[in-house]
Amino acid sequence: MTHEQHIDSLRQQVLAAAAARRPLRIRGGGTKDWYGAAAAAADTLLDMRSLSGIIDYEPTELVITARSGTPLVEIEAALREHNQMLAFEPPHFGAGATLGGVVAAGLSGPRRASSGAVRDFVLGAVLMDGRGEVLNFGGQVMKNVAGYDVSRLLAGSMGTLGVMLQHSIKVLPRPVATATLRFAMSEIDALARLNTWAGQPLPVSASCWHDGVLTVRLEGAAAAVDAAIASFGGERLSADGADAFWTALREHSDPYFKDASQLWRLSVPPAAGALVLDGEQLIEWGGAQRWLKLPAIDSADTTDNALARAARIRASVRAAGGHATLFRQGAAGRAGVPVFEPLAPAIARVHERLQQAFDPAHIFNPGRLF
Structure with a gap:
């Protein structure tokens, strides 16, 4: 099946669901099915994994464009060949993670505080709305009536605004030098130390405090990392130990x-x-x-x-x-507790207007977000 045939098939499914007011459960690898409110079992599955492949990647431009069903491991492998990375360090939470799932969930890993969140790196997107129309956002900026940057608005939307077809993501070079240090200290001391460091030009890219231990990752130019090591002190982890620690933190396997x-x-x-x-x-x-x-x-x-x-x-x-x-x-269930913080009335009205603009029949992942 050609790409155009895939798009036409998706369009027909969207139009049929809208006509019947039948909810669609948009799904990639399913590695984040547990996140957000649970989808109804009766919802029709719209599997995005067949819409896969890197469309364009020019390392000198620091941008990669790929279809939503592209496996995250494929994206990361292509970037690694050119010593580049997704700087927001997205968690996989499973082998089947896809680029569309990364954007839809909007989750970032340990480097988020120093590099930015998912939405900060989304440059463009192609979206199919509830009318079956394919809309392009980003390079040729198209905004909805409310004036939002829709390509970034999709980050964290949990698939509630439409079927995401492809994304253009900014990438960054991998750091030249890296080191992970560990310190024994209380929670109060750790918070004070982290806030002191945050006000200084230091190459801190990630931090974690738990059970009386503060772990800090330094990344950047070799001279800057070496100077920080000399200034901070602490116990230095081996390269393998540091990689294992930050991966376990990102993937919640700790x-x-x-x-x-x-x-x-x-x-x-x-x-x-x-x-x-x-x-x-x-x-x-x-x-x-x-x-x-x-x-x-x-x-x-x-x-x-x-x-x-x-x-x-x-x-x-x-x-x-x-x-x-x-x-x-856990297995006990949510017992009716809302997953996300209830929205203020004014913000809730904005959400309602956005959904009405993109999904007037309310068929895309209903209830998954709010």
Whole structure:
């Protein structure tokens, strides 16, 4: 089947679903099916894996363009050949991760605080809307009536605005030198140290504090990394040990992320102090991202208890100037707890207008985001 035939097949499925008001579950490799609100079992699957392949990659331009179903490992292998990378360090969460899933989920890895988020690197996109029209955003900038940069707006949209067909992503050279240092210190001391470093021209690209240990990654010019090592002190990890540590953190294969009844993602200002919450915390991004792991919850736990617990977590995080997301849930189920922070009325109206503009029949991943 040619690319044009693939697009026409997708269009026919979209038009049929819109006419019947039948929801479509847009899916790539399925490695992030658990993220966001659960899709209804009755939704019709729209499998994007056949829409695959790198369309254009010119290393000197630092841009790669590929179809949404392209495996993430294929993208990264092509970049590695030219000593380049996706600087936002996207998690795979499984072997089948695709480029479209990376953009739809909008999740970034340990380097996010120093390099930027997924949306910061999305330069262009091709999208099929709920009317079956193929829209191009980016290079030839096309904006909707509200004036949004739609190519970046798609990052984190969970596929609710349309069928993403291809993306153009900015890439960066791999750092010349890298080193990972480890320090024993309390949470309060770690947050103070990270905020002090953030105000200085230091090559800190990633950080993680957990259980009395602060781990910091340095990346950049060899002279800058060597100077930081001499200034920081601490214990230096081997290259293999450092790679294993940051990969496990990115992919949530680190033991911390195992056996949680609930895993909350807390987004707060980096300068926020320690959050006093029940559960075990892990801190990334210089203090801006904090994970909260709740212990096993009794199977008799009620929905009212779960909602009250979630309300306490969200209230504490809001008081610190941030918001909380129920990132993962154990076998006990979500018990009716909203995954994402409820939107303010004005922001909710913006979401409604966007959905009406792109998906008037409300067929794309309904309920997955809000």
